[in-house]
Amino acid sequence: MAADPAPAIPAAPGDVAPPRHPARKALPSPLDLLVLGETVHAGQHAIFVRSPAQRPILEHLRRAQGFDFLKDVTAIDLLGRDEAERFQVIYIVHRLADGSTLRVHAWLPEEADSVPSVFDLWDSARWGERETHDMFGIVFAGNPDLRRFLMPEDYPAFPLLKDYPLTGRGERRQFPLVRPRGDEMVEEAPLPYPTSIGRGMHTPEYIEEVKRESKPKPG
Amino acid sequence: MGLESLFGGEGFLTTKINDLVNWARKSALWPMPFGTACCAIEMMATFSGRYDISRFGAEVVRFSPRQSDLLIVSGRISLKMMPVLQKIYRQMPEPKWVISMGACASCGGVFDTYTLIQGVDQFIPVDVYVPGCPPRPESLLDAVFEVQKIVQEERLDSGKHGR
Amino acid sequence: MNLSVDPALAAANTDLFGLAVYAAVALTVGVALLVLSELLGPRRRDPEKSTIYECGVPLFDSAREPFTIKFYLVAILFILFDIETVFLIPYAVVYEDLGIVGLFEMGVFLLVLAGGLVYCWRRGALEWD
Numbered sequence: 001m002a003a004d005p006a007p008a009i010p011a012a013p014g015d016v017a018p019p020r021h022p023a024r025k026a027l028p029s030p031l032d033l034l035v036l037g038e039t040v041h042a043g044q045h046a047i048f049v050r051s052p053a054q055r056p057i058l059e060h061l062r063r064a065q066g067f068d069f070l071k072d073v074t075a076i077d078l079l080g081r082d083e084a085e086r087f088q089v090i091y092i093v094h095r096l097a098d099g100s101t102l103r104v105h106a107w108l109p110e111e112a113d114s115v116p117s118v119f120d121l122w123d124s125a126r127w128g129e130r131e132t133h134d135m136f137g138i139v140f141a142g143n144p145d146l147r148r149f150l151m152p153e154d155y156p157a158f159p160l161l162k163d164y165p166l167t168g169r170g171e172r173r174q175f176p177l178v179r180p181r182g183d184e185m186v187e188e189a190p191l192p193y194p195t196s197i198g199r200g201m202h203t204p205e206y207i208e209e210v211k212r213e214s215k216p217k218p219g
Numbered sequence: 220m221g222l223e224s225l226f227g228g229e230g231f232l233t234t235k236i237n238d239l240v241n242w243a244r245k246s247a248l249w250p251m252p253f254g255t256a257c258c259a260i261e262m263m264a265t266f267s268g269r270y271d272i273s274r275f276g277a278e279v280v281r282f283s284p285r286q287s288d289l290l291i292v293s294g295r296i297s298l299k300m301m302p303v304l305q306k307i308y309r310q311m312p313e314p315k316w317v318i319s320m321g322a323c324a325s326c327g328g329v330f331d332t333y334t335l336i337q338g339v340d341q342f343i344p345v346d347v348y349v350p351g352c353p354p355r356p357e358s359l360l361d362a363v364f365e366v367q368k369i370v371q372e373e374r375l376d377s378g379k380h381g382r
Numbered sequence: 383m384n385l386s387v388d389p390a391l392a393a394a395n396t397d398l399f400g401l402a403v404y405a406a407v408a409l410t411v412g413v414a415l416l417v418l419s420e421l422l423g424p425r426r427r428d429p430e431k432s433t434i435y436e437c438g439v440p441l442f443d444s445a446r447e448p449f450t451i452k453f454y455l456v457a458i459l460f461i462l463f464d465i466e467t468v469f470l471i472p473y474a475v476v477y478e479d480l481g482i483v484g485l486f487e488m489g490v491f492l493l494v495l496a497g498g499l500v501y502c503w504r505r506g507a508l509e510w511d
Contacts, residue, residue, distance in 0.1 A: 151299075155298070159333050159334070164333070166331070166332055167331055167332065167333060168332070169333075172333065173341070175301050175302065175305065175342045177341065178309060178343050178344075179343075180344065184426060184427040185309060185428035185430075185431075190341050240422055283435065285435065303438030303439060304438065306430060306433070306438045309428050309430035310430065313424040313426045314424050
């Protein structure tokens with residue numbers, strides 16, 4: 001993945017530009033004007049556009065330049081970093097004939113309604129977009145089946161957003177406790193602590209106690 | 220109905236029959252492997268030739284809850300998988316025991332995230348926990364021995380299984 | 383030499399005695415398993431215990447949908463040609479005694495059934511799709 005920060009504005013004239021990917025060089029000039037910039041890192045090229053400009057560029061890459069394999073559709077949430085727009089939707093396209101790969105990053109503001117879907121260009125986009133929607137809440141306009149994918153159907157939030165806590169908001173405690181009681185199996189409310197093992201073992205107090213009570217090695 | 224009423228009270232015969240039944244049950248524990256992740260690989264290793272679990276009676280590994288009495292939960296259990304696990308557990312006939320194999324099934328392991336259950340014992344009763352990530356096959360065999368000890372101590376009319 | 387058999391044990395010499403013992407053991411084992419389960423088996427009521435097993439997920443659809451008649455056709459054809467084989471096997475045991483006439487009769491039998499096979503074949507009964 002590129003470690004360089006993504007330029008949201010074109011590089012100023014006089015800057016040394018990174019070597020261009022041949023696919024970018026082959027873009028016709030109306031499409032080339034949409035590209036904000038390009039980065040290279042470890043041999044991987046990435047071009048940056050503003051949504052929805054990635055749609056005509058991807059169409060051109062698919063139809064005219066023969067990038068017939070969409071490796072993935074994903075997104076990055078840049079909340080908290082000083083960027084103009086919150087999301088980047090990333091398309092990784094690959095040409096099987098000669099193995100060249102190009103990443104297209106599309107900047108997406110938080111208030112945008114949707115992103116045009118590319119499922120008509122590559123079938124695998126159906127699932128890539130579904131997963132991106134499941135994790136970030138980005139709506140892909142035109143995708144025929146934008147359901148939850150990895151998370152349960154009725155999950156209330158989009159987990160990979162940066163303002164969603166890693167441990168969730170209590171969704172993983174929603175099940176009943178199935179236990180035997182007498183001669184029937186009953187469903188009850190689960191016990192108040194998260195798990196019987198390791199309860200409180202991550203607290204500083206516990207770590208202090210362990211340090212205090214561990215004996216020094218003999219000799 | 221119970222063994223006691225049949226024989227008119229506790230005695231030598233009921234104890235012996237108790238021991239015989241417990242011996243039969245522990246010597247033929249049929250596992251129901253509920254393998255979801257890496258621990259399942261170690262479980263498969265335990266079931267195959269080198270660490271053979273069928274030497275200890277647990278030979279009939281059928282992926283049907285109705286034909287098993289030992290549920291081995293091996294692997295991470297996610298939010299989507301928990302109702303499935305509960306349903307499978309409830310579809311097993313009595314008597315049944317549960318081994319929670321590995322760190323993830325016992326306490327969530329290294330994955331304290333929004334989607335993984337931090338220990339299946341919050342939602343189904345567990346008899347034996349096996350630590351490890353993944354536990355070696357010898358550890359799983361040790362857990363089966365622990366379950367066998369538990370089975371040997373059971374009383375037919377204890378009420379533990381509703382009798 | 384006293385070659386007479388004790389009449390009380392005469393029954394044990396017949397073949398049917400073995401069959402009777404076998405039947406008695408089978409019946410005893412079956413009944414004993416059920417009775418022991420009833421006496422010694424645990425009981426715990428659980429409404430979910432008797433739900434239909436579909437790998438732990440709720441049922442997708444009913445199991446009572448009609449399915450294709452191709453299975454019936456395959457089964458019937460199998461039975462017919464299996465019975466043909468069943469008749470061939472005792473013939474193989476006695477074919478020397480039956481001589482050339484027997485060979486001819488068996489040939490007619492096989493030809494009739496081969497005609498049936500050709501009919502099935504031409505009518506498309508052997509096609510799965």
